[in-house]
Amino acid sequence: MSFIRTLKGDIQPGELGFTYSHEHIVCRPAYWAERGEDDLLLDDKEKSQLDVQDFKKYGGRSIVDATAVDYGRDVQAVKAISDELDLHIVGTAGFNKSFLWDAQIKEELKPIIGNYTTYAEWIEKSSINALTEFVIREVEEGLEGTPFKAGQVKFGTGYNRITPLEEKTLRAVARAHHETKAPMHSHTEAGTMGLEQIELLKSEGVDLQYMSFGHMDRNPDPYYHEQVAKTGAFLSFDGIAKIKYAPESTRIQCILELVNKGYEDQILVSGDTARKTYYKHYDHGLGLEYIIAKWVPRFIDDANRQGFDGEKLIQKFFVDNPARCFTFKK
Numbered sequence: 001m002s003f004i005r006t007l008k009g010d011i012q013p014g015e016l017g018f019t020y021s022h023e024h025i026v027c028r029p030a031y032w033a034e035r036g037e038d039d040l041l042l043d044d045k046e047k048s049q050l051d052v053q054d055f056k057k058y059g060g061r062s063i064v065d066a067t068a069v070d071y072g073r074d075v076q077a078v079k080a081i082s083d084e085l086d087l088h089i090v091g092t093a094g095f096n097k098s099f100l101w102d103a104q105i106k107e108e109l110k111p112i113i114g115n116y117t118t119y120a121e122w123i124e125k126s127s128i129n130a131l132t133e134f135v136i137r138e139v140e141e142g143l144e145g146t147p148f149k150a151g152q153v154k155f156g157t158g159y160n161r162i163t164p165l166e167e168k169t170l171r172a173v174a175r176a177h178h179e180t181k182a183p184m185h186s187h188t189e190a191g192t193m194g195l196e197q198i199e200l201l202k203s204e205g206v207d208l209q210y211m212s213f214g215h216m217d218r219n220p221d222p223y224y225h226e227q228v229a230k231t232g233a234f235l236s237f238d239g240i241a242k243i244k245y246a247p248e249s250t251r252i253q254c255i256l257e258l259v260n261k262g263y264e265d266q267i268l269v270s271g272d273t274a275r276k277t278y279y280k281h282y283d284h285g286l287g288l289e290y291i292i293a294k295w296v297p298r299f300i301d302d303a304n305r306q307g308f309d310g311e312k313l314i315q316k317f318f319v320d321n322p323a324r325c326f327t328f329k330k
């Protein structure tokens with residue numbers, strides 16, 4: 001039995017269609033709210049929905065919302081957008097990187113998480129088993145006490161380091177994956193520590209073809225990408241349009257190098273659009289439509305000029321690969 005689990009229910013992998021594999025839609029991360037970083041709060045459901053509607057207008061069908069509980073997601077708002085636009089949204093169970101845990105847990109979450117003050121306190125004082133049970137409930141019962149279930153499980157690590165609490169969440173997420181068969185995703189800070197994550201996942205007996213590594217394009221190193229790809233895992237190039245990190249040509253060349261080495265079936269592409277200034281309808285940004293409307297034609301032209309079949313690769317990165325990556329295989 002194989003299916004993809006969306007907030008609206010389980011679907012067949014073939015129903016997913018054109019998919020962004022790592023986005024944030026409506027969220028109010030406590031860590032950033034406490035520090036007055038308004039740009040990082042996607043806190044207006046109607047504005048977020050207008051950007052998602054633009055994505056749909058260009059033919060988008062599905063979005064993976066990579067926002068975990070510790071990043072202040074608004075499950076009800078995201079589910080409402082999915083309903084109102086008739087678009088598939090995959091939710092995320094699990095955790096983010098550790099520095100975000102130095103933030104207050106909102107009162108409404110305490111009946112679900114436990115009576116802790118901060119996320120760090122919760123993760124430190126809970127056993128791995130208790131954290132595993134929490135993640136399993138988010139996949140099998142629903143996110144944050146709602147009936148809307150997660151379609152992937154996530155953990156994260158920091159820049160060039162993995163803290164003991166990050167390792168604890170990695171192990172809890174791996175064990176929840178074994179129990180639920182949910183696909184796994186990770187945050188790598190600036191693309192680092194992917195290989196170290198792999199070692200820990202192997203120690204938990206994880207088959208790496210169930211894994212996608214986020215933010216691989218933040219570390220535009222073809223040798224490193226090859227080491228990750230060799231394990232069978234998916235690589236998420238989810239920093240499209242972030243020229244402050246690298247020009248588009250760098251990301252495209254890294255992708256085409258992986259294609260040359262035979263890994264075209266393991267590549268995902270998305271925008272990780274998590275700031276008001278990236279959204280068109282919050283603050284005049286390029287918007288959620290940018291990749292499907294502008295980047296895809298540029299990639300096709302660029303790839304074709306270099307002797308690749310650009311159209312075929314786009315079908316893989318946005319349709320075929322997500323359909324395999326996000327499938328539960330029971």
Ligand SMILES: [Zn+2]
Pocket residue numbers: 022023024066272274
């Ligand atoms: Zn993200």
